[in-house]
Amino acid sequence: xxxxxxxxxxxxxxxxxxxxxxxxxxxxxxxxxxxxxxxxxxxxxxxxxxxxxxxxxxxxxxxxxxxxxxxxxxxxxxxxxxxxxxxxxxxxxxxxxxxxxxxxxxxxxxxxxxxxxxxxxxxxxxxxxxxxxxxxxxxxxxxxxxxxxxxxxxxxxxxxxxxxxxxxxxxxxxxxxxxxxxxxxxxxxxxxxxxxxxxxxxxxxxxxxxxxxxxxxxxxxxxxxxxxxxxxxxxxxxxxxxxxxxxxxxxxxxxxxxxxxxxxxxxxxxxxxxxxxxxxxxxxxxxxxxxxxxxxxxxxxxxxxxxxxx
Ligand code: GLU
Numbered sequence: 001x002x003x004x005x006x007x008x009x010x011x012x013x014x015x016x017x018x019x020x021x022x023x024x025x026x027x028x029x030x031x032x033x034x035x036x037x038x039x040x041x042x043x044x045x046x047x048x049x050x051x052x053x054x055x056x057x058x059x060x061x062x063x064x065x066x067x068x069x070x071x072x073x074x075x076x077x078x079x080x081x082x083x084x085x086x087x088x089x090x091x092x093x094x095x096x097x098x099x100x101x102x103x104x105x106x107x108x109x110x111x112x113x114x115x116x117x118x119x120x121x122x123x124x125x126x127x128x129x130x131x132x133x134x135x136x137x138x139x140x141x142x143x144x145x146x147x148x149x150x151x152x153x154x155x156x157x158x159x160x161x162x163x164x165x166x167x168x169x170x171x172x173x174x175x176x177x178x179x180x181x182x183x184x185x186x187x188x189x190x191x192x193x194x195x196x197x198x199x200x201x202x203x204x205x206x207x208x209x210x211x212x213x214x215x216x217x218x219x220x221x222x223x224x225x226x227x228x229x230x231x232x233x234x235x236x237x238x239x240x241x242x243x244x245x246x247x248x249x250x251x252x253x254x255x256x257x258x259x260x261x262x263x264x265x266x267x268x269x270x271x272x273x274x275x276x277x278x279x280x281x282x283x284x285x286x287x288x289x290x291x292x293x294x295x296x297x298x299x300x301x302x303x304x305x306x307x308x309x310x
Pocket of ligand 1: 067068069070100101119163170198262263264265
């Protein structure tokens with residue numbers, strides 16, 4: 001395949017179908033949220049959508065799954081719209097180099113999380129949305145639906161409840177931040193919003209369509225709806241590049257070379273600016289909490305097409 005300019009997606013997807021069978025599927029489904037253990041670990045789905053509306057799918061790409069932390073990008077997008085640059089007084093833009101739910105750094109840095117994608121940072125973003133939105137859960141899901149003109153996106157109450165029962169670390173993180181004055185609202189309210197946010201479900205196809213605006217300067221090319229400005233798009237993609245994969249963001253950049261975000265449900269979204277968005281779902285996670293097979297497949301794609309942002 002020639003570098004860049006022209007990608008024969010049809011040929012690429014035929015190759016993926018073969019390659020997927022040769023890639024190991026090792027790792028373990030996230031077990032700390034009991035409901036996630038109910039998912040068949042052998043599921044595999046992928047969907048790519050281009051900015052000129054070509055669509056390519058494979059496997060279980062039409063099955064809903066829990067997008068978990070991937071929704072933090074959408075929460076950031078809305079909070080950025082509402083708070084503008086003031087946002088960065090309460091959360092940073094640096095990689096953390098620690099686990100997504102780590103408490104350690106937060107104490108050293110006086111309750112200011114390193115970035116909006118580790119749990120502490122996402123909790124601050126949730127606090128902002130709880131302050132700013134009239135009906136936070138309703139308004140947020142409406143925002144998500146509007147981005148891709150898809151009314152079929154919903155929270156999963158089973159997953160949210162399951163996480164509420166076991167989310168002790170998130171409770172510890174938010175309490176610590178409250179002690180430093182970086183949480184305005186009642187802790188239970190913010191946690192409830194956060195657990196719901198993480199419980200959003202989408203198929204690979206829906207996820208790829210939802211994130212296409214980040215490949216097109218902040219505008220959804222399918223609807224012409226402007227979600228964010230081009231400058232904010234640049235910044236959101238930059239944070240995904242640096243912080244989207246817990247403390248494995250360097251590895252993802254090194255191997256895949258695209259901005260992206262993973263979730264403990266086994267999903268990954270990746271963006272090729274000016275070209276496409278791609279969603280992969282494979283529930284077995286590696287030791288860092290990222291989909292093992294999902295990362296391998298994305299590495300295969302950017303290596304095979306010789307096309308990444310680098
Ligand atoms: N709901 C999960 C948690 O708070 C999200 C983790 C993730 O997907 O990174 O632990």
